[in-house]
Amino acid sequence: MAHGDIVLGANQYGKAECRLVRVDRPATGEDRAGAPHRITDLNVTTQLRGDFTDCHLHGDNSRVVATDTQKNTVYAFAGEFGVGAPEDFLLRLGRHFVDGFAWVEGGRFEAEQYAWDRIATPDGPHDHAFVRTGAETRTAVVQVDGAEAFVVAGLTDCVVLKSTGSEFHGFPRDRYTTLVETDDRILATSVTARWRYTELGLDYDALYTGIRDLMLATFADLHSLALQQTIFAMGRAVLEAYPMVAEVRLSCPNKHHFLVDLAPFGQENPNAVYYAADRPYGLIQATVEREGAPTEPRAWAGVPGFV
Amino acid sequence: MAHGDIVLGANQYGKAECRLVRVDRPATGEDRAGAPHRITDLNVTTQLRGDFTDCHLHGDNSRVVATDTQKNTVYAFAGEFGVGAPEDFLLRLGRHFVDGFAWVEGGRFEAEQYAWDRIATPDGPHDHAFVRTGAETRTAVVQVDGAEAFVVAGLTDCVVLKSTGSEFHGFPRDRYTTLVETDDRILATSVTARWRYTELGLDYDALYTGIRDLMLATFADLHSLALQQTIFAMGRAVLEAYPMVAEVRLSCPNKHHFLVDLAPFGQENPNAVYYAADRPYGLIQATVEREGAPTEPRAWAGVPGFV
Amino acid sequence: MAHGDIVLGANQYGKAECRLVRVDRPATGEDRAGAPHRITDLNVTTQLRGDFTDCHLHGDNSRVVATDTQKNTVYAFAGEFGVGAPEDFLLRLGRHFVDGFAWVEGGRFEAEQYAWDRIATPDGPHDHAFVRTGAETRTAVVQVDGAEAFVVAGLTDCVVLKSTGSEFHGFPRDRYTTLVETDDRILATSVTARWRYTELGLDYDALYTGIRDLMLATFADLHSLALQQTIFAMGRAVLEAYPMVAEVRLSCPNKHHFLVDLAPFGQENPNAVYYAADRPYGLIQATVEREGAPTEPRAWAGVPGFV
Amino acid sequence: MAHGDIVLGANQYGKAECRLVRVDRPATGEDRAGAPHRITDLNVTTQLRGDFTDCHLHGDNSRVVATDTQKNTVYAFAGEFGVGAPEDFLLRLGRHFVDGFAWVEGGRFEAEQYAWDRIATPDGPHDHAFVRTGAETRTAVVQVDGAEAFVVAGLTDCVVLKSTGSEFHGFPRDRYTTLVETDDRILATSVTARWRYTELGLDYDALYTGIRDLMLATFADLHSLALQQTIFAMGRAVLEAYPMVAEVRLSCPNKHHFLVDLAPFGQENPNAVYYAADRPYGLIQATVEREGAPTEPRAWAGVPGFV
Numbered sequence A, B, C, D: 001m002a003h004g005d006i007v008l009g010a011n012q013y014g015k016a017e018c019r020l021v022r023v024d025r026p027a028t029g030e031d032r033a034g035a036p037h038r039i040t041d042l043n044v045t046t047q048l049r050g051d052f053t054d055c056h057l058h059g060d061n062s063r064v065v066a067t068d069t070q071k072n073t074v075y076a077f078a079g080e081f082g083v084g085a086p087e088d089f090l091l092r093l094g095r096h097f098v099d100g101f102a103w104v105e106g107g108r109f110e111a112e113q114y115a116w117d118r119i120a121t122p123d124g125p126h127d128h129a130f131v132r133t134g135a136e137t138r139t140a141v142v143q144v145d146g147a148e149a150f151v152v153a154g155l156t157d158c159v160v161l162k163s164t165g166s167e168f169h170g171f172p173r174d175r176y177t178t179l180v181e182t183d184d185r186i187l188a189t190s191v192t193a194r195w196r197y198t199e200l201g202l203d204y205d206a207l208y209t210g211i212r213d214l215m216l217a218t219f220a221d222l223h224s225l226a227l228q229q230t231i232f233a234m235g236r237a238v239l240e241a242y243p244m245v246a247e248v249r250l251s252c253p254n255k256h257h258f259l260v261d262l263a264p265f266g267q268e269n270p271n272a273v274y275y276a277a278d279r280p281y282g283l284i285q286a287t288v289e290r291e292g293a294p295t296e297p298r299a300w301a302g303v304p305g306f307v
Helices: A053-058 A067-081 A086-100 A204-221 A227-241 B053-058 B067-081 B086-100 B204-221 B227-241 C053-058 C067-081 C086-100 C204-221 C227-241 D053-058 D067-081 D086-100 D204-221 D227-241
Strands: A006-016 A018-024 A038-050 A104-114 A116-121 A124-132 A137-145 A148-162 A187-197 A245-254 A257-259 A273-276 A281-290 B006-016 B018-024 B038-050 B104-114 B116-121 B124-132 B137-145 B148-162 B187-197 B245-254 B257-259 B273-276 B281-290 C006-016 C018-024 C038-050 C104-114 C116-121 C124-132 C137-145 C148-162 C187-197 C245-254 C257-259 C273-276 C281-290 D006-024 D038-050 D104-114 D116-121 D124-132 D137-145 D148-162 D187-197 D245-254 D257-259 D273-276 D281-290
Touching: A006 A053, A006 A067, A006 A104, A006 D227, A018 A067, A038 A067, A038 A086, A038 D281, A053 D227, A067 A086, A067 B273, A086 A104, A086 A137, A086 A148, A086 A204, A116 B204, A124 B204, A137 A204, A148 A204, A187 A204, A187 A227, A204 A227, A204 B116, A204 B124, A227 A245, A227 A281, A227 D006, A227 D053, A273 B067, A281 D038, B006 B053, B006 B067, B006 B104, B006 C227, B018 B067, B038 B067, B038 B086, B038 C281, B053 C227, B067 B086, B086 B104, B086 B137, B086 B148, B086 B204, B137 B204, B148 B204, B187 B204, B187 B227, B204 B227, B227 B245, B227 B281, B227 C006, B227 C053, B281 C038, C006 C053, C006 C067, C006 C104, C018 C067, C038 C067, C038 C086, C067 C086, C067 D273, C086 C104, C086 C137, C086 C148, C086 C204, C116 D204, C124 D204, C137 C204, C148 C204, C187 C204, C187 C227, C204 C227, C204 D116, C204 D124, C227 C245, C227 C281, C273 D067, D006 D053, D006 D067, D006 D104, D038 D067, D038 D086, D067 D086, D086 D104, D086 D137, D086 D148, D086 D204, D137 D204, D148 D204, D187 D204, D187 D227, D204 D227, D227 D245, D227 D281
Parallel strands: none
Antiparallel strands: A006 A038, A006 D281, A018 A038, A018 B273, A038 A104, A104 A137, A116 A124, A124 B148, A137 A148, A148 A187, A148 B124, A187 A245, A245 A281, A257 A273, A273 B018, A281 D006, B006 B038, B006 C281, B018 B038, B038 B104, B104 B137, B116 B124, B137 B148, B148 B187, B187 B245, B245 B281, B257 B273, B281 C006, C006 C038, C018 C038, C018 D273, C038 C104, C104 C137, C116 C124, C124 D148, C137 C148, C148 C187, C148 D124, C187 C245, C245 C281, C257 C273, C273 D006, D006 D038, D038 D104, D104 D137, D116 D124, D137 D148, D148 D187, D187 D245, D245 D281, D257 D273
């Protein structure tokens, strides 16, 4: 054919953003107050890979596991097996699709998890009433390639700020440089981080909490000469403390807080009054990894927004 | 004139969304660790009212306090006077514009406030590093009308959920009714509330915390037969406990969580697996007030999104 | 009761954001190409008012027309009666609820409408394939109060810009004023406008198109000395040309485009290179009305975002 | 060192989302009406790659071209050289940074472009007043690697819909499948597409218009058995018509429009009344390429959101 040379390349498809809330209740017979409800609040995306050429070329759907079926499977699995850590839930989903359909060779399975706290009442934390914390969103990506699976955990929208302890100077000056050097500025960012585990079967919930807290404490404690330095330190701290983490990728906007010039109004501004800008913003992206360790591009295939 | 009967009606103008961050540091000589920084993070809008007819009809700006000047004033006032509670900051701004320009007769002054927590480190809460809590946004509206001023405090985007303790039945059925009655459902909403104070000079920060916590505890504790009942109870609790609050207005979407039908997959679903829907959503809006107490429409003029 | 004096004030409830798409096809037997499909794409909100005290106080739902029933009614009416102009659709909905339930005394019925164009193909505009124009969103609000009804039409997110023909000078200068006067600036805004009709039974679609086009042409043609002047002229033009319009309310951010200072790089900048800022922004809001004409606050009850 | 084995991997940094508007005016002496203004409205992001190890490890900024300098360069270049097609503007920026700083080895340079139409007036299209079309956003990515450069053009948020001419059946059924087959459904999506050029120095503006129109016409004309088939056909049409395009990558949500069941209300629904759902949605992503042609991963490095 005249256009016989035009072919299907890499492709994937699935159902995106299945909003799933699972409520786990105390076992029958237990005292409710003593056994509070737990809620797991996820946004689940499944994406299958394999040979779907006939569908793309001819509209033959005989191999197309409907995205509606994928959605049903998400909810059915939440019923049959519970949810638990998002990584475990995604691994189970991924195995199901790859093992259950001969032509499905792999896929990407993702989730965002939203955090809830118990509502404080005069009688203590309530057993079945919750408030969204609204802090960062936890993320999880599981990639399945045949019999293998890879887990990348992460967080996003974690907004942090240091009101001092940040400098920026010594940068090169060319004809387009007007920025003044500073030895005391606000440093603020919204951390997006992802880290790859080298093993399966980990306690992903505990790891998440530990790694999240360590990254924040590192941000807080490092006297920063550049956001790059801060980001690298955050990744390095994780790799030092967690041997099962192979690499950390970070994407951090520099959320500029500009000191307002109050001189026209007869005032000094001793690092007190700032304008928080929207756009443009600096954007710093880096990978922190172990020298000589094997990379695993399959763990990162199509993960959006990273270097 | 042919169109002499077309006139300017109600109008206002100003600068919207001045993003202001104020850092308050320990006084010189104090130990930093013992006197942590405080940050106040606001989004400030000023809107002036008065006779601006010549500008609208003829482009005569001789009475138009430039919105750029309004913005400058926001930052200059943050430098001169500090910020403190947003209500106090807005009252000061409002008096400045209404007292300082003869033709400015009043205005609306608003702020959103974003909350930050200290970052937890192995050495305790850090003294100058913060993480955005991301929970609800605090709101404040000050309306000035000549010598008078009115304060409306509030919150928005406060997402709460009860995993049980909510029923909905007994509603009328017509030919368009298909909804099944339930005696156990998830109740979830994103609370937007505003309340009007009858006095000035209050401790707005302490009141905010008390009222916010009380509304949440009421949401948690009430066994709910309708979101309307829950909302009214939240407002009533505030009025009962806080005599300086004249009325509470609430706007609460019913964030539907639909129990997934797992029967096609051979499973029961004992209130465990839910689909969290986006749109459409119920929307319940109500005012809770004191019978016979005077209303004050000037406090609510142009406040968006309310009944 | 100890708190008998705390009562329910103004309230309303309903189903928000029912996303409704109606496809109208050529009648059977007609040639498809000669009778193209029409699509009507709405986001419909219904809000009922009346005596719902027992629900708020006691959770008695016997008068609560379920929001799910309201949603069903929206879709059923689209099937039974078609949609047509959003104002007509909302009037029909409103009458149904107020006439059909004795205790429902009124309500607010709103819609946003999204515009679609036929896709251009080599054979001409396609008869059943469309592309969202993405330009402004049309809005409609119908308020019902017993036997009366009021119609407010409008538009939002209509982003317009003049690259010259805009000045701003002559404003008062105080100690906080730093803005430089200009006789040539970019004027840009995102128009939100609503206008109230004094009659029912109008050709709302034709009126919408005429009023929208007239407002834009007025924006284009007026040499502007202030955004206030432009806004007033837009409203006045509508009132002059459309006697069935009683008043126009406009809310227009001044989307600042700042001329970039290129002098540090050895360049002049003859009104060529601009930075388009996000926040803060000026916000100008005004009503244009007919002198001495009766107002109708019921038409505007709870309409968000206006003066 | 104890953690000597933790190293910096891939990284990049720069200034994101520089909002740039360039106005081009008729030359002096020309008649304004005959030489209308042109506006170019871009959102520009620059990201540099190279050896920035010392900054990440030690906070040494001697090689860090400040993101503020990058921003200045964007605006200065718009002044010095004009803007033109975004691809040309980005190529010029890219060469500047890579050629101008010895340690900068490459980078990614991106832009979004927003489209404006002249406002229609009774006297014809206005010469200096514009309205944002709001339709799709044009995108451009230039990657520089030493002396080489790669251009990827694209569009996003192009929302299209077919009201008939779309079927979906023949998909496999397992125990989680409940979807009913259909031979007439609404097909709607929001197209994100990117295509890679094999040459530099092209007429990027004309190519953009041609490719955009061709993709839309293909969407319109293909009788669709699956969104996959539609997407592939769109990509194939581009490759057939444009030999300078090496590959097309598409990411298309299946924006579900569900036929509403009106049977409970005694009505049939002959493909007339639909509910437009938000989440979840199908997500179909595919690459269309030329068999045997060389790939160029450097053109796609870190481009977000693709397979």
